[in-house]
Amino acid sequence: MGIKYIFAAIGTFLLTSGTLFDAWDSILNLIDLLYPPFLFGIKGWMLLIFRVSIGILFVLHGFPKLVNLHKWAKSLKMPADLCFLSALSMFLGGFALIVGFLTPLASLAILFSMGFATFLHIKQGEPFVGTDPYLLPEGQYEGPKGKSEPPSFEKAFMYDLMLLMIIIFGPGAYSLDAIFFAGIN
Known part of the structure; x- marks a missing residue:
């Protein structure tokens, strides 16, 4: 039961702090770098x-x-x-x-x-x-x-x-x- 709360807290932090979106932007930038048109x-x-x-x-x-x-x-x-x-x-x-x-x-x-x-x-x-x-x-x-x-x-x-x-x-x-x-x- 306790582990679910830890993951929920981490997920809430990532969503509210923008860190998750920054990581997603980094992944998109990496894909853009790897692939020319x-x-x-x-x-x-x-x-x-x-x-x-x-x-x-x-x-x-x-x-x-x-x-x-x-x-x-x-x-x-x-x-x-x-x-x-x-x-x-x-x-x-x-x-x-x-x-x-x-x-x-x-x-x-x-x-x-x-x-x-x-x-x-x-x-x-x-x-x-x-x-x-x-x-x-x-x-x-x-x-x-x-x-x-x-x-x-x-x-x-x-x-x-x-x-x-x-x-x-x-x-x-x-x-x-x-x-x-x-x-x-």
Whole structure:
């Protein structure tokens, strides 16, 4: 019985002091800050195609990392917990990008992961662009399906740029974010 009175007193204080409304205004300001105007027309359709394509790529990159987490962590010489967060951000963030839900936050989570990947590639001395496979000496980087590209940070860097584009231009009008938040900004 006593706890109900405490909550009632707190609620009354928040309503009469304006604190509750200030908090609501802060939430609205944060949403307005996170979402640029939702673009319609050809720009909106291009953002949809761009966002869905990148989302699919991250789901496809994140899933095998989650399934083979310890193997992936060992190959990177990184803690499994950190690798789990990275893989989870790719996998769940990819789905969020596909439907356009909480797009800036999902993009930011994946961007941290890909930014760290870019840093690791640079730290290991890998070039921006790897040598084209047809220019490699015979027997180098060959597998059962033929030659592959040597390591570089080109792909991680390009993902960084793509995610920044989504953060800057927003998810577009054809997203769940637009349905939920369009009236706010």
